[in-house]
Amino acid sequence: MDTKNIRINDYDYSLPDERIAKFPIQKRDESKLLVYRHGEIEERRFLDLPVMLPKESLLVFNNTKVIQARLHFKKNTGALIEVFLLEPAAPKEYEQMFVSKGNCAWFCIVGNLKKWKGETLQQTVTVGNKRFLLMAKRKEQYHTSHWVDFEWEDHTVTFAEILDAIGELPIPPYLKRASQESDKTTYQTVYSKIKGSVAAPTAGLHFTKEVLEHLRQKKFQMEELTLHVGAGTFKPVKSETINDHEMHSEHFAVKRSTIQSLIQKEGAIVAVGTTSVRTLESLYYLGGMLIDKNDNKEPDWHVPQWIPYETKCNWPLRDSLSALVDYMERHDMDVLHASTQIIIAPGYKYKVVNNLITNFHQPKSTLLLLVSAFVNGDWHRIYDFALSHDFRFLSYGDSSLLIP
Numbered sequence: 320m321d322t323k324n325i326r327i328n329d330y331d332y333s334l335p336d337e338r339i340a341k342f343p344i345q346k347r348d349e350s351k352l353l354v355y356r357h358g359e360i361e362e363r364r365f366l367d368l369p370v371m372l373p374k375e376s377l378l379v380f381n382n383t384k385v386i387q388a389r390l391h392f393k394k395n396t397g398a399l400i401e402v403f404l405l406e407p408a409a410p411k412e413y414e415q416m417f418v419s420k421g422n423c424a425w426f427c428i429v430g431n432l433k434k435w436k437g438e439t440l441q442q443t444v445t446v447g448n449k450r451f452l453l454m455a456k457r458k459e460q461y462h463t464s465h466w467v468d469f470e471w472e473d474h475t476v477t478f479a480e481i482l483d484a485i486g487e488l489p490i491p492p493y494l495k496r497a498s499q500e501s502d503k504t505t506y507q508t509v510y511s512k513i514k515g516s517v518a519a520p521t522a523g524l525h526f527t528k529e530v531l532e533h534l535r536q537k538k539f540q541m542e543e544l545t546l547h548v549g550a551g552t553f554k555p556v557k558s559e560t561i562n563d564h565e566m567h568s569e570h571f572a573v574k575r576s577t578i579q580s581l582i583q584k585e586g587a588i589v590a591v592g593t594t595s596v597r598t599l600e601s602l603y604y605l606g607g608m609l610i611d612k613n614d615n616k617e618p619d620w621h622v623p624q625w626i627p628y629e630t631k632c633n634w635p636l637r638d639s640l641s642a643l644v645d646y647m648e649r650h651d652m653d654v655l656h657a658s659t660q661i662i663i664a665p666g667y668k669y670k671v672v673n674n675l676i677t678n679f680h681q682p683k684s685t686l687l688l689l690v691s692a693f694v695n696g697d698w699h700r701i702y703d704f705a706l707s708h709d710f711r712f713l714s715y716g717d718s719s720l721l722i723p
Contacts (some may be wrong), residue, residue, distance in 0.1 A: 322628050323562035323668035328605035340711035341494055343505045346400065347457075348527045351710050351717035355694065355699065356499045359653065360704050366523040369533040371720055373674065375378045377584035378534065379577075381520040381594045382543040387486025387503075390454060392440035400440060401430030402455055403489065404482075405464050405517065405550055406555050406570075413515040413547065413570070417479035426464040428550065428673065431459065436621055446480045447472050453481060479514065489517050491714050493681070505715070515547035515570075521714045522677045524593035542580050546571035546594045556683055562665055566624045568660045575647045575655070578602065581671065582640050589674040596693075598671050601659035603670040606639030608633060609646055611696075618646070620657035627667055637672055664688040665696060675721045679705055679712040694723055 344350055353365045354371050363371060365549065372378075391415040405545055407416040408424040416423055429435060440455040449471040458466040488498045498506075508523035510531070534541065551567020558564050564575065581588060581599070590596040601622040607630075609618060624631075647655060662685060675693055680686035692700040701719065704710075711718045 322664050323546075323560065323625070325561050325664055325666075325688070327556045327564075327683045328491075328559070328561060329376060330684075330687050330698075332699070332706075334712060338706065338710075338712045339493060340713060340715035340717075341496060341676060342501075343715040344711075346527070347509075347525050348523050348530050351708075352525075353705055353708075353710060353717070354722075355626075355697075355701055355717040355719060356581075356722045358697065362708055366480055366530065368530060368676070368720065369537050369539070372539065373587065373722065374469065375584075376587050376589045377540045377542060377580060378589045378591055379581075379593045379595045379599060380510055380523060380541065380543050380718075381440075381546050381598070382508075382510055382512045382525075383516040383547050384514045385488060385507055385516045385519050385548075386514050387482045388489045388517045389487040390455070390485060391487070392442050394434065394440065398434040400435050402440075403428040403430065403517070403550070408466055413513070417477060417482075417514055419475065419478045421474040422469060423478050423611060424458075424466060424468045425709060426461060427467045427469075428463065429465050432465075442485065444471065444476075444484055446473075446476050446484050446703060449476060450537050451476070453485070454526065462480075464473055469668070471545075473695065493713060494715070498622050510543070510703065512543075513545045513547075513572075515545070518548040518549050519714065520546075520592040520594045522718055524715070525586070525718050527605060528593075534714065540580065540584065542577045542600050543572045544571060544577060546582060546596055546598045547553055548646050555681075556685060561662065561685075561688065564662070564685070566660045566662045569594075569597070570656070570658045571601070572657075573602065573655050574596065575644060575653055578640050578644050578647075578655070582637055582644070585636055586673060588672055589676065589678045590672040593647065593675075593677055595690055596675060596689065597661055598661065599671040600663065601657065601661050602643060603634075603636060603639050604630075604632065604661070605655075606642040607634040609642040610634055610638065620655070622657070622659040622661050624660040624662050627661065627663075632670075633665055639670075651712055662688075667690045667692040670692065674723075676718060677721065678714065678718050679710060679715055681713065694721055
């Protein structure tokens with residue numbers, strides 16, 4: 320299949336607005352679970368997941384935490400400017416960013432840009448019993464985002480504390496509602512830990528402490544990685560073919576011990592969500608690039624969009640992942656930090672992931688392409704079943720367990 324010439328209109332379906340879940344159900348694990356096993360489809364509840372998974376599976380979760388990334392500034396004229404934090408600019412590392420004191424910079428999307436002429440915006444922030452000014456100054460433009468410098472008067476307060484005080488959680492635009500206090504809890508997974516995402520890895524929203532405990536009792540192995548979900552996850556494919564669609568880049572971190580577990584559990588790996596898929600599959604290419612490397616330069620820890628389709632990727636999985644582990648051991652690295660722009664679409668051959676837990680995605684989206692590739696093009700039957708059996712769609716909707 321010529322992946323680059325895939326027409327996005329072939330991945331369209333009718334999604335009535337009333338099928339988009341505007342809020343989650345009260346108890347996360349009471350949501351519906353569509354189980355697709357070797358072409359057979361049945362309806363279960365998410366609570367049943369531990370008995371539906373193949374035995375001896377290794378589940379891989381994305382432990383990223385959604386940040387309150389929307390900041391609102393009011394000009395003296397009354398104009399409202401929204402500054403949406405996309406990605407750290409200075410410092411670049413997420414961990415350092417959130418403990419920054421006094422100043423930092425982000426790449427941001429600016430709402431009502433025409434009204435921000437270049438003056439410094441400011442607003443009053445209260446953290447505990449401290450009250451001070453936060454200033455924002457817009458600098459140069461990068462693609463669709465702008466570099467924005469932030470400064471604040473109280474140098475004992477971290478940027479994370481400022482976001483907690485005045486930031487707003489960025490729920491998906493297709494919910495067509497303002498974020499509410501309840502979203503601060505319901506739009507986070509129960510295992511979220513590492514701040515950095517502007518969207519939740521939504522397949523994980525169904526897990527409860529009870530389901531996780533049931534998985535432990537049934538002796539399933541569980542590992543975590545971190546991929547910070549960017550706003551690009553909502554970016555529609557506007558080109559006729561995917562050849563002209565530029566995938567967004569996302570940063571991820573994976574422990575060496577997790578990669579070792581992947582080697583031991585080859586053939587039994589369950590990705591919880593498409594963000595885990597993108598990370599796990601990217602590891603294969605990073606390891607392969609190490610195998611093929613013939614210079615002493617520092618590796619470029621980035622997976623380009625088209626590498627699966629433009630490279631003879633015939634490295635055995637064990638060799639590829641072992642190359643990563645060996646490199647990390649030699650360089651005393653406990654955690655691999657990298658980025659990926661990978662696009663997974665029909666024609667893609669999965670290297671690492673064997674089974675997938677995922678929600679139901681938007682029509683004509685790259686996530687639907689990823690699912691189609693995973694079920695060998697059988698996505699129509701899955702989505703027709705979900706639509707005809709009252710499944711709820713998108714971020715706060717129901718989920719599926721896909722076993723090709």
